[in-house]
Amino acid sequence: MSQQLILRPGRERSLLRRHPWIFSGSVAETRGSPQAGDTVDVLSSSGEWLAKAAYSPEAHIAARVWTWDPEELVDEAFFRRRLTAALATRAELMRGSSCTAYREVHAESDGLPGLVLDRYGDVRVVQFLSQGAEAWRDEILAALSGMHPTSGTYERSDTEARTLDGLAPRAGVLAGEVPERVEIREDDMVFSVDVHRGQKTGFYLDQRDHRALIRRLAPAGRMLDGFCYTGSFTVAALRGGASQALSIDSSAEALELARENMRLNGLADDRATWTDGNVFEELRRLRDRGESFEMVVLDPPRLAAAASHVPRAARAYKDVNLLGLKLLKPGGLLVTFSCSGGLSPELFQKIVAGAALDAGVEAQIVGWLGQPADHPVAIQFPEGRYLKGLVVRRSDA
């Protein structure tokens, strides 16, 4: 008998809409003693076959769907097909682009739950974030070895998502040679990426389009880069119209790399001031000193990790955006982001509107920002949409 996961009555609805997650509360029982990572047949309470999924007994998400096709085997050939498709899509979507870094596989949204692949030049960084992806690790790596050759592969399965699935964090070289820092190009901007210890897999690839936008929009004058990490928005603004930047982050290592990124882009050191500090406090200090900027960029970390954190996170987003708007010169631009998946674009817009009201500024939205093409959202998986942003112009005289 195959290993099976039987749902409670009525819980098949999301699967019939092809949503790939099965929450532990929807599971009535398992049959055939499936272990973590095993492929199970998912059946409704009345015995209707729904999907094949990877079982994760300890996690809140108890299973993630591999396939909706009862005939499709989940084996090495399956992973080869899905990986080939994801990489072919990138080749299409990145056509005509000279960027050397992009996401090759975006987990659920590429039909490969728990698997993330990022490419930095000829280095590939891999994350196995679920029991299912972990169980097929060798097959996935074998399939990848022949695809779009790399000089090295590095594992960065050291994130919270993996812990939530009951797996220990893991990081290190998997194949070839991987230097600590890899240089990538986006158009004619150059960035050094710390793939061994940087945040995420080293760089915020999801902000690529917004770097180009900030470069294009940056007005002459001063820009403020709040939560600057390795300074990608600072570099973009300075390569555009901005003359000076004040950039703040709480990570000293990130700021060290940011200085390197200035050099790589031929930007004089004295055009940016790097502040190792807490953005919420530093912005208050700048406001009290009466400072102002032509452009303010705010890209905080995920302030709401779960839906239950949204109300508290909403206050923090409002707080930081209120300060950002107060620091903006009339006619200036605020480019503000939220990467909290649980906080909707509509709510984010309301929060920023509330911040403008309380700051006493008039403003207009001149841009709605989202995810780049290499971070797709499977159409039945709205959770894949996490990054949102607004370009807000202060319109009072």
Ligand code: SAH
């Ligand atoms: N804009 C960046 C990415 C920002 S990620 C880029 O273009 O690459 C969020 C950053 O916020 C991280 O670098 C993290 O170190 C920093 N951070 C988190 N909390 C902070 C705080 N309270 N004050 C300052 N920086 C903070």
